[in-house]
Amino acid sequence: MKKQISAKKNAHHHGDLRNALISAGIELLNEAGVEGLTLRKCAARAGVSHAAPAHHFRGLKGLITAIVTRGYKLFGAEMNQYIAAAEPDPKSRLRGCCKGYVQFSRSHKALASIIFNKANCFEDEPEWQEAADAAYQVLVDICAPFKHRHDRPELTEIAVWTMLEGYVNFERNGVINDGYRHSTQLHIDLLIDMLCLEVASD
Amino acid sequence: MKKQISAKKNAHHHGDLRNALISAGIELLNEAGVEGLTLRKCAARAGVSHAAPAHHFRGLKGLITAIVTRGYKLFGAEMNQYIAAAEPDPKSRLRGCCKGYVQFSRSHKALASIIFNKANCFEDEPEWQEAADAAYQVLVDICAPFKHRHDRPELTEIAVWTMLEGYVNFERNGVINDGYRHSTQLHIDLLIDMLCLEVASD
DNA sequence: GCTTAATGTTGACACTGTCAAGTGAGCAGA
């Protein structure tokens, strides 16, 4: 009765359960939003029992940390892709970066909504820290060529970052392009342009 | 055995359970964050059984809708208070409004984190819609006196609103004033100033 | 005073994350 298990190939060793669980989690996020992300559902989708994930992650928070880590990599990749497709001048590259940021938020709604919430993650995971830093560095680099009348150069990064974050938040929650009354064809470019950034002459 | 209930005054009728549940919910949010907000805990704190809230709200989502509704009123009041305390010129009033926005986010962390998420609420609740509109109107009015080199005047509101939302989001998640490296004494004023708003001459 | 609706209670259900204990597969060493 129990010996039939030997017929099945990998009854006990999945092979790459960790990655399978992360992928299952991202699928669930895409399909059912944050509410649909559950340890047990991830396990079921990966074809293992409900307690199997505990051997690979520190509970649900650990799984989310891993999901967000992969999310940061997708996020950085999306921005870099749009930057690469842009004209080589600094302003076009900045526009491309913003486009990638917004595009990522649109195509990964639920993932984008949890990615910046530190409280969801174990901050002591080095891989998470690394991925977050890498994604942020994309923005730092893209803002580096610009100056502003302010004397504090880092304000440019923060202003752009802040505007992007607010923009995608409102878009996700239907405030912009849905509930907002004037907003026919509102693009993030217009908002970024309001910062009056100028390329620093070297 | 059962007749002892008559000794107690209001065994079955709380009197104002609906408001008591909302207050309990806000307390829980302040004490334990979003994770700590639970229908059963609210009921327990209000001194009723776990299923009592169902007679006043459409489930947890309904309770959150009511909490957010009260949150919007606090939010608008906080902005108006700072506006009233500011100098009467448009720029000072705008700075006051932003200060109120940030201050609300700081003193009601968890509440502020859910207030703009439409998905948490029943959008068909008229009281919710009304409170949200009123809070938004504060910002519209405060931005009205300004012009910008852009031809679309509503962009000013969106830019300010967007920046504020991104700013408090990052602050809440520890990106600004905690994780961010350069940010000694970063104020929202500096970011708003980058928008180069000017008072329209009438 | 009777009826009826409003308001709370009780108990159950499915679902969640987490823990403890058990089981099987593969591997290291003799």
Add this chain to the structure above:
DNA sequence: TCTGCTCACTTGACAGTGTCAACATTAAGC
């Protein structure tokens, strides 16, 4: 080859959660 051991996974349990149906009590309308 056999023995023991560790890792990966399963099973079963537990306390919480939201929600529902059935019931009890109070308040209100007539």
